[in-house]
Amino acid sequence: MPVPLLDLKAQYLPLKDEIAAAFTDVCETQRFIMGPVVEGLEADVCAYTGASHAVGVSSGTDALVAALMVAGVRAGDEVIVPTYTFFATAGSVYRLGATPVFVDVEADTLNVSAAAIEAAITSKTRAIIPVHLFGQCADMDPIMELASRHDLIVIEDAAQAIGAEYKGRQAGTMGHYGCFSFFPSKNLGCFGDGGMVVTNDTATATLLQQYRMHGSYPKYYHKHVGGNFRLDALQAGILRVKLPRLDAWHQGRVANAAWYDEAFAELDLQGLALPTVAATTTRHIFNQYNLRTPHRDRLQAHLKAAGVGCEIYYPLPLHLQECFAEFGGKPGDCPNAEAAAAESLAIPVYPELTIEQRSEVVEAIRSCLAQV
Numbered sequence: 001m002p003v004p005l006l007d008l009k010a011q012y013l014p015l016k017d018e019i020a021a022a023f024t025d026v027c028e029t030q031r032f033i034m035g036p037v038v039e040g041l042e043a044d045v046c047a048y049t050g051a052s053h054a055v056g057v058s059s060g061t062d063a064l065v066a067a068l069m070v071a072g073v074r075a076g077d078e079v080i081v082p083t084y085t086f087f088a089t090a091g092s093v094y095r096l097g098a099t100p101v102f103v104d105v106e107a108d109t110l111n112v113s114a115a116a117i118e119a120a121i122t123s124k125t126r127a128i129i130p131v132h133l134f135g136q137c138a139d140m141d142p143i144m145e146l147a148s149r150h151d152l153i154v155i156e157d158a159a160q161a162i163g164a165e166y167k168g169r170q171a172g173t174m175g176h177y178g179c180f181s182f183f184p185s186k187n188l189g190c191f192g193d194g195g196m197v198v199t200n201d202t203a204t205a206t207l208l209q210q211y212r213m214h215g216s217y218p219k220y221y222h223k224h225v226g227g228n229f230r231l232d233a234l235q236a237g238i239l240r241v242k243l244p245r246l247d248a249w250h251q252g253r254v255a256n257a258a259w260y261d262e263a264f265a266e267l268d269l270q271g272l273a274l275p276t277v278a279a280t281t282t283r284h285i286f287n288q289y290n291l292r293t294p295h296r297d298r299l300q301a302h303l304k305a306a307g308v309g310c311e312i313y314y315p316l317p318l319h320l321q322e323c324f325a326e327f328g329g330k331p332g333d334c335p336n337a338e339a340a341a342a343e344s345l346a347i348p349v350y351p352e353l354t355i356e357q358r359s360e361v362v363e364a365i366r367s368c369l370a371q372v
């Protein structure tokens with residue numbers, strides 16, 4: 001039996017009736033833009049994360065763009081970003097005319113470190129975007145300490161990490177802004193695009209609310225140029241059904257990751273590296289379970305042939321992307337990220353995976369790597 005990388009239908013089926021009811025509720029009111037359902041989700045996300053304010057937006061990308069706009073990042077500013085992340089982390093900076101400054105990630109966690117960030121600070125640096133990759137928080141205490149020393153804004157890219165914890169603190173609540181994505185493949189996913197910005201600062205939250213409506217306040221009066229960054233009520237309704245289940249889904253992923261860890265440790269396959277959990281991580285939510293092997297391309301082809309879903313996150317670090325050639329990045333600049341790009345392969349870890357499916361995944365990997 002094929003094992004997909006993610007089986008969204010397995011999550012949907014038990015919730016089908018509740019989701020249909022949430023849809024119907026919104027349809028009955030015909031309030032599709034903003035309104036009580038979006039406000040309800042914002043309150044739910046505040047309660048879940050412990051953030052003081054949450055502002056629903058149209059995607060994780062728009063969460064980053066809105067945060068950067070409100071932070072006042074503009075042409076000529078530099079924003080430090082890890083080179084090993086989804087494109088949106090840097091694309092959002094570039095779209096505002098600012099310069100993404102790429103730094104390498106740690107060899108083990110693949111998250112950015114304070115030391116790497118500090119080495120990249122210049123007089124033009126205005127903000128830092130640490131990414132909590134695959135559902136594990138970056139080491140935020142030293143990052144916040146250096147940000148305060150250099151007077152920099154910290155925007156957490158927690159797109160993959162809602163519910164992840166660092167020393168008991170929630171992803172997204174440690175920086176000045178926390179950005180979440182509700183893209184369907186995230187641990188909390190909607191039926192299209194959606195996102196959220198959280199902050200503990202009331203004035204910042206008010207500005208975020210204005211910027212997501214073209215900077216309008218009062219209506220049709222614009223002190224700022226924002227955008228249409230609104231979250232649909234239909235998506236918010238679905239997310240309100242799902243959020244109470246999120247912790248159980250996280251637990252399922254954590255249990256699957258622990259099961260894989262044990263199974264692979266027993267097999268002791270040559271050159272296979274398992275995900276590293278940092279000492280500061282009090283909860284990894286395993287949006288991805290990412291393996292490393294020097295035989296990655298061979299393993300990927302083998303899993304594909306065996307019907308096991310897998311994906312490379314990410315095949316090319318951002319400093320080497322063609323669209324960023326103007327910044328002069330070259331191979332060798334960020335060796336940890338480049339090695340990860342050559343060796344990484346994510347395997348299925350979604351909560352509904354059965355033991356038979358996990359066994360099938362492990363056996364497919366064993367039968368490939370035992371021969372190398």
Ligand SMILES: Cc1ncc(COP(=O)(O)O)c(C=O)c1O
Nearest residue numbers: 059060061086088159181182183
């Ligand atoms: C690290 C990271 N940042 C930003 C985003 C952008 O989120 P969205 O796809 O909701 O725009 C994603 C989503 O894939 C992501 O993984």
